[in-house]
Amino acid sequence: MNRFVIGFAALLMLGACSPNPSSVSFAPPEPTVTDLPAATPTSQPSSTQTDAAPTATEAPPVEFPPPVVNLRSIVNGLDKPVFLTHAGDGSGRVFLVEKPGRIRIVRDGALLPGPYLDIRGLIKSSGNEQGLLGLAFDPQYGANGRFYVNYSDLNGDTVVARYAVSAGNPDLADPGSGKILLQIEQPYPNHNGGDLAFGPDGYLYIGMGDGGSGGDPQGNGQRLDTLLGKMLRIDVRGDAYAIPADNPYTNRADARPEIWAYGLRNPWRFSFDRMTGDLYIGDVGQGEYEEINFQPAGAGGGQNYGWNILEGFHPYQGSSSADLTAPVAEYDHSDGNCSVTGGYVYRGSRLPALAGTYVFGDYCTGETWVLRQSADGWQTADWFGMGIPISSFGEDEQGELYVLDYKGGGAFILEPG
Secondary structure, three states: OOOEEEOOEEOOOOOOOOOOOOOOOEOOOOOOOOOOOOEEEOOOOOOOOOOOOOOOEEOOOOOOOOOOEEEEEEEOOOOOEEEEEOOOOOOOOEEEEEOOOEEEEEEOOEEOOOOOEEOHHHEOOOOOOOOEEEEEEOOOHHHHOEEEEEEEEOOOOEEEEEEEEOOOOOOOEEEEEEEEEEEEOOOOOOOOOOOEEEOOOOOEEEEOOOOOOOOOOOOHHHOOOOOOOEEEEEEOOOOOOEEEOOOOOOOOOOOOOOEEEEOOOOEEEEEEOOOOOOEEEEEOOOOOEEEEEEEOOOOOOOOEOOOOOEEOOEEOOOOOOOOEOOOOEEEEOHHHOOOEEEEEEOOOOOOHHHOOOEEEEEOOOOEEEEEEEEOOEEEEEEEEEOOOOEEEEEEOOOOOEEEEEOOOOEEEEEEEO
């Protein structure tokens, strides 16, 4: 069992696991978009150093019982699925991202034969961390038909581009509508991040890895003159993107104004709680610890999540005088765990016992955990082993939770056991 540190408390829980996710029950022990502040057109701190770092203290475990669930297959035969989401348009469709460069649609329980978008010719999808990696639908998609993708171009660099649905077919995007909004050079082929999501403020958030290799050799996580190793926040209402006026580094000549938060290694899936607006980030560790970072709604930007000064709660290298925002959960690489896949706070109706609980997992083992915040602090529990490489969790328009099997090409919905 893995060692967790949750809100500076070590909470050890036991769960049950099974290698057959499609047929076995597992028993363990939209916010409204508000008016946007003014934005300014796009236009790039170095942190000073000290030895301060958060420390963990022991506390008694706190139990809460995750529900018994089944995983029901909704589709199979996908090509390296890495994300699932919805358009927020009342259609009930779910959209599935295939890493080689296609977006597929499941409508009325069936996978449509033709892709919604096919941009395989634009994408480098070699290795495990390049390809079509992210998808986000505009909050006004029902009116403007816009959506956004994050992919590795043929040079291996990150591209954030906007597309639009075709005029005559709601199940088909217009491949000629693509407009590149942002390009970020990638020095190595790994740690691309790749996730996109609109926040409750209506701005587009972009998760960027530190640029790759190992240990962040360029120091990108702590540098504010680069977009690597960051959470970015931009305004995409216009033809080009603009900088929200309340981004934390809009008036810093030595910092990129797109930056919302920094000190990230490879944020593989982040999400906003659709009820509270809180932000959860699953950040992949270097070699020993995986972590979940948290930003409460309304907290403002500028957080330093610590990489590469810290890996989880633990010193990695270097130091900083900046205030470091410690994770709310970490787990180690015992039992074969290797790479966190961030998930969602459950807000659906099928699993009421899971309401308000954040679900996340590990890619290598398929183990899952649940996390809650209460008056007593952050609490976690082992949940169950899905027996699949979890490339992503997903959420439909009703808040129901899905999980993707990267190697098997399947998508599953969580249902009562």
